Amino acid sequence: MSDFVVSARKYRPQTFDTVVGQKAITNTLKNAIKNQHLAQAFLFCGSRGVGKTTTARILAKTINCFNRTEVVEACDQCESCKSFNEGASLNVYELDAASNNSVDDIRGLIDQVRIAPQLGTHKVYIIDEVHMLSTAAFNAFLKTLEEPPAHAIFILATTEKHKILPTILSRCQIFDFQRIKVKDIADHLAHVATQEAISADPDALHLIAQKADGALRDALSIFDQIVSFCGTTITHKAVLENLNVLDHDYYFKVVENALNEDIPACLLLFNDVMEKGFDGHHFLVGLAEHFRNLLICKDPRTANLLEVGETTEKLFVEQAKKVDGAFALRCLGVLSKADVDYKSAKNQRLLVELTLMQICSVKSELEKKNP
Template identity: 45%
Template sequence: MSHVSFYRKWRPQSFEELIGQERVTRTLQNAIRTGRVVHAYLFAGHRGTGKTTTARILAKALNCAQGPTPTPDNTCPNCQAIAGGHSLDVIEIDAASNRGIEEIRELRDRIRLAPTEGRKKIYIIDEAHMLTTEAANALLKTLEEPPEHAVLVLVTTEPHRLPPTILSRCQRFDFRRVSQREIIARLRHIAETEGFAIEDAALTLIATAADGSVRDAESILDQLGAFAEGPISAQDVQAVLGILAEEVSLRLAASVLARDAPAALELVGQVINEGKDVRQVMRTLLDHFRDLLVLRPGGAGEVIDTTERRLQALREQAQTTTVEEILRALNVLSAADAEARWSPQPRLALEIALIRLCRPEMDPTLEGLRTRISALEQRLGTAAAAAPPAPTSRESAPAKPSPKGPLNATTPAVVAVVAPPPGLEHEAPLAASTVVIEDVRRSWARILEEVKRTKMFCHALLIEGVPLGIEGDYLVVGLRAGYNFHLDHLHRPENRSVVEGAIARVLRQHLRLRCTILDGEAEPQAAGPAVTAQTDPVVAKAMQLFGGEVVEIKDA
């Protein structure tokens, strides 16, 4: 006798043999036991979870010689005919190839005929979502008022594609994905019965690759039984399916989170040279970062269907990153996966995605910009919290400029409320009369650098202004016509405090900020005399680091 595929040989023959669908089987058994079987059912759910098998078991339960019974005996002629697929009272229709209105009209005419052997005539319409709109409309009347001897079972993996008028006429059962634990137990039983050994790690990999489908898992096991000469190992599963080992996916994700581009590219090169499919590598990474996203905010591990060892490793890795970084990785990898589907060089798409993840400064997208700004704000926040006391001399050296980069005004910013520098409250501030607008203009470049060190967004706003004058304890800064956005944001308390703090640290004078829009005819004044060598922040920093003095100034 020729070999029969495992998923056919081990197809459940009773409700008790179905795994992972207890809610469905219990409801159907109770309906049969109490005589409350309806005329139309809709079985919806993931592939390979037992929808068509349940429809056949329902047919056996209704037409069994001992029935109707929730436990068909599988020995009577009716049960054996249904199990063999040659019962005249169970008609299976593939809606993918019989999807037109003519086929539905033929069904409507044939459904009136009485059953020949059993009590009921069961019509199983597989892939029901493939019916055309006209065919679905032609089926409506039959679904609403079928003959008393007829039961229709619609089976689909995409119930959302069915018209609401059909959904409302059926009793719907949703089949869930079968858990890894149940699939592993099923595969272990099959392997023991078939007489070959398999490692627990291999069973875990098969269950993971099956993605909740029992049929897929049994097909993979059948394939591995022909591949392996001895006990089936995890390496056999990886070789046949082309999937990544847990350790490899953890190392690759760790390289991405550590922004180690050479290590990530080297690891990808190794797995591809071993024959792994590029898109399989992408899907594995996507699944890995999805699991990290679930665990990072403190999510329950029960949501992730995996082993305890991998779950612990994921928890540890999730603590090394942030939700924003995980979301960015998911977005970049999803886009790369979609691009690789049609790209003649999918490996290039994966490598570009990894470089973008490891080197945000090389990523020109909005996600890369947000990542750079977030990292910069974190560094600035840390530096501001741990900054040493400011020197008491008036000519304090300016801080090293932050890396330049474009800013987005809508990007969430860490609000920096700048307190007076240590020691300032004990030092008598300069009298208002001693600070004139010329002092402000001479020190304007240093003020801008101090603002930039504290908050880049405020620097981008203030750089468009020029100091106009001092009115009491207010420093008036002029902005060109049309810069109302800058004015509004500079007047916000969180931004104004940054500027006023920078002024206090540079001038040793508490001045409040007031911005104004210049008249259209008035030209903004120059920001004071040209910056001299003594006041240029770069020159001052060089003199501080290397010593020396300015001996000659040449015009550029």
């Protein structure tokens, strides 16, 4: 059997400082441990792949470490840390509420809470996908959550905070995990690529990070998929092919054609996009984002909102100099209307083609209004 371990598991953070993109939360938790101001119950909320369960495990490990470092990290050397790393810790219990959501499951948990830890100072209970608990199970959990024994700490994790009873929320310290920024994901992928001796184009890693939509776990899964496809050299072109993503070059050409008022060239370009199997709506949304990026590039104060690789950023800056702000805004208005109308249109291809024709006519319309 192969010893391959997916990157999401192999490079799962083991300390607070290695958690990607959640610095405010990890610093707060470290200060709470340092000052001995730990709450009895935490609620970690956020979308998938942003580090909720990982942070919960690191918190559980660090709380029970006998020789914490000066920067409040687990030592990885003491008996408690070793048992945790081996998956044999008696002080950390993980419960998946998706498959253990009945009253009996919670009653079993409550019975365990009464028993004091044999090693270390605290017993930590991590309940994942806590919103899946039944109403009866939540009610059975309330009293224990409000007044647990001194040695018990609960860490609840959920992707759907709105489904949790207000009575549960009021008993927890709530931490909202943010979607991880594209740059942070791309930097982490570059670190993983270096560790794995893989040569990766920065723009290719940026594209993977964008596709992951703020989830580091998704980004690492896509990275493994690309490595299987490319081997030890990841190129921008290979990522485009494998992920079926439309290249920025198409959008740059559309804008050039619109500035030249070249309708036939735009229609031929869209035909090429359709023949490659891309969806017309996907093309419209991508083109609208492209115009938004051009507007962002026109002012140094908003330039850092651009989430693309360095090479692509230079192309955006160059094209932004040629595009007038009024022109870009008018095109965005046309594209926004087409986006809304797309699903209800009987002939969706014609709608996109008409939109491209309108974009190619914007320049002359503005010149007539402002001769």
